[in-house]
Amino acid sequence: MILKALYDYYHRSQELARPGMEYRELAFLIVIDEQGNFVRLEDCRIDDKSCKSFLLPKAVSRSSSPVANICWDNCAYVLNYSEANLPLRNPPADPLKLAAKEEALKKEREKNWKNYTTFCNKVEELHGALPGNIPLMALHLFYGKGNEIILSALQKDPLWGELCKNLTRNISFRINGALTIIPEDKDVVNFYLDSLSVCHADRQTHTCLITGEEGPLVELTTATPILGSQATAKLVAFQVGSGYDSYGKEKAYNAPISREAEFAYTTALTHLLRKNSRNMFRVATRTYVFWASVASEVGLEAESCFFSLMNLQGNETDNPDRGVIQVEKVFKSIFSGEIKTQTNDCFFILGLAPNAARLAVVYWKEIPIKDFAENILRHFEDMEIVDYRMEKRPYKGVYSMLSAVALEGKVGDVQPNLPEAVIKSIFQYLPYPYSLYSACLRRIRAEQKLTQTRIALIKAYLNRQPNNYHKLTVMLDKSNNNVGYVCGRLFATLEYLQKKSYGIDSIRQRYLNAASTTPAAVFGNLLNLSVHHEEKLNSPSIIFFRKLKNEIIDLLLAEGFPTHLNIQDQGRFFVGYHHQMAEFYKASEKNEDIVE
Known part of the structure; x- marks a missing residue:
């Protein structure tokens, strides 16, 4: 049901990418001329957290083996450059730890070279398939210069320092003077989409659990990560050889989803999870x-x-x-x-x-x-x-x-x-x-x-409790004789009386918790104190507070104050307190005297 709802959302939305494509953020563009010469770096960042989005060929699924995207990727793939190529910050003083750190960096640089080689091979593959395409020819000439010459040219650009701060972000290419980037080139996109169709033509076909139609199935679903998850986290995934396989099936074949349906639901979920999404x-x-x-x-x-x-x-x-x-x-x-x-x-x-x-x-x-x-x-x-x-x-x-x-x-x-x-x-x-x-x-x-x-x-x-027969109202309810509610009203009255008399409300700090749980233990003392508080007031105010106290106390049962309030009545105590205080402050806002 979840996948079907996401699938339907994709087809009812007009702003989502077409099959095989996706919107991705690019931090920088490498601008080259038609002869493959480096011209400049172009900054596509909007702020520290977001960059301009482009409609690109969909990102590949990666595991342990390097796989390159179509004319865009991170700096390790595009430039053979990552944090491992930067000078070591705060090197360990211990020689053994320093040696281990340098060995780890060496392995990462070796991995970067494999990734870079994979990306270059993908460029050569595209150039060989579309030899007359000018952007791919320029890209072929650019990589033909060698990695050292490429990095030497880029390091002279004023934006190189900023690029080094964003090495994990994606970058791509644009021909100088062109309005679109190379991955958006029409011939490149069409070739990529055609190759996808050929690639999936020999895939296992089965009835899709989302659409109910026959079609080629996906082997691995697309990652849709959320905050706190791994970058490869997926909504539908099966770990091979860990007890998740059934009836001899592996990977996504445990849950047969067609290529078209998988693209639709993952694209919809990615769109809903995008930055600044209002969904x-x-x-x-x-x-x-x-x-x-x-x-x-x-x-x-x-x-x-x-x-x-x-x-x-x-x-x-x-x-x-x-x-x-x-x-x-x-x-x-x-x-x-x-x-x-x-x-x-x-x-x-x-x-x-x-x-x-x-x-x-x-x-x-x-x-x-x-x-x-x-x-x-x-x-x-x-x-x-x-x-x-x-x-x-x-x-x-x-x-x-x-x-x-x-x-x-x-x-x-x-x-x-x-x-x-x-x-x-x-x-x-x-x-x-x-x-x-x-x-x-x-x-x-x-x-x-x-x-x-x-x-x-x-x-x-x-x-919302089923056993609540006297619903709490928005404002003061003088007909509510619940013992917790009544005690809350009385406590608010005694506190306000103290504040009117001395300008302080110390009884709240000293007695609120006890009054809301064990009223019998504190209200006798509080009522005695209120008599002394009244001495600071004029006669009309004394009459008002005495009348109000008696009116509230009369709502109690003959047994008087309870020794203990249950958990629900403790909540009613605070609501009664709030309602009574609201009555006092409502009069104050209108500049009315408290005396009725």
């Missing part, structure tokens, strides 16, 4: 890609808004809630039918994690777009909580949710399986994971900070 987000070690089954308005809007939701990090400057408001507006339009959808319009999300030589699928879901919109709106509804912060920031995105329960807000430190559990809860409208809730309570107690996101998480978790 991808990362949480800790997990990489998630998502897409709609249709390229219509509803599909594109759903993709754009889901990207915004997953990546909300509270970094807006002019209007911090703009992203949230727009996401909610679009999903309401989809769910209400204002943006039209078809019954078979679906949304997909795929979660991947590094796993040795392969990619591990940690999450996969297919859901109708309308149901998807409904589930997102339910998430927004569950996470909605009164916000009395001066600077309101988004708090409903996955990034904000996970950072709220992580030490020092570092999302990379959350439990490994927590991100997909949270995404699954949002995507499929399931109860939020208990691990998210318990981590939230731990962070509140450890840091003494009841942030907006943490309170929203507690409310969302509790409201």
Whole structure:
């Protein structure tokens, strides 16, 4: 199902490379004239992390034997030059270690020469097949000068130092004055594609598991690496001789995929995983890609808004809630039918994690777009909580949710399986994971900070519990007589009373954790202290606070304060605290006196 969805995405997209080709970044171009003379180096870098992309013949699959790409590759293949050719930095003082280091560098230089020879042979093969092609003739003459002369010419270029800092990146060639690079030459591309057809003509044919049609099968699938994985990591791969083979089949023949289908799904996945992709987000070690089954308005809007939701990090400057408001507006339009959808319009999300030589699928879901919109709106509804912060920031995105329960807000430190559990809860409208809730309570107690996101998480978790008969509201609910909620309201009242009297809130630092777990042990003392705090207030304020305290205490059962709150009521304590504090600060924002 995953491969079929990726295959369909390739065929519904208009911007992906045609079969046999792919978009690749090139850091530098070697500009030569038609006689093969070096002219200059051309910098194709956009910034330190990205370069200009070109439509090139698809990269070859490599194992231990050197295999060259068509007129483009890394510096080891193109120039016989790598880090091993640079002066040794910080050589070991120990002679034995120094000798071992030099031996390793010698082996790498020998490997570079093999790679370089392979690349030169590929150039000669292309030149022999297309003798009248001017770019290939120039490339043939360029390599005919010898490696030493080539490197000597390049080292005089002002950009040579920059090239030496990017030796692992890909480079290629361009004829001086030409608008396209040599790998983009029409004759070169056509010859390459024709040779692919001939090469695969004698391949084993079988029914493709993706398309259901007969066709030549691939022996090795294309690598689609993610952050943290090996460069050769693949979605479909079988290790030979390690127990993965069955019925005498080896490699990709264990899962028969036609050449055309393999190209389609790997190209689609590579496109979704590209830099700055708006169909991808990362949480800790997990990489998630998502897409709609249709390229219509509803599909594109759903993709754009889901990207915004997953990546909300509270970094807006002019209007911090703009992203949230727009996401909610679009999903309401989809769910209400204002943006039209078809019954078979679906949304997909795929979660991947590094796993040795392969990619591990940690999450996969297919859901109708309308149901998807409904589930997102339910998430927004569950996470909605009164916000009395001066600077309101988004708090409903996955990034904000996970950072709220992580030490020092570092999302990379959350439990490994927590991100997909949270995404699954949002995507499929399931109860939020208990691990998210318990981590939230731990962070509140450890840091003494009841942030907006943490309170929203507690409310969302509790409201999705099947045994919760009195749902928590967005704002203060005076009819809620749950013992945890009531204790939270009372604690907020006593804290605010202290702050109005002395300008401090020390009872929160000293008693918050105890009050939220063992109320009977602390509230008697806190109520006695509040009597002394009232002495600093005027008579109307004293009457107000006494009236409010009695009103809240009357909601408790006859037994009084409980000796212990269960784990769910501990969460309700913090929500009640937040709601009551919001009432106090709402009056302050309006410059109203606290006295009613």
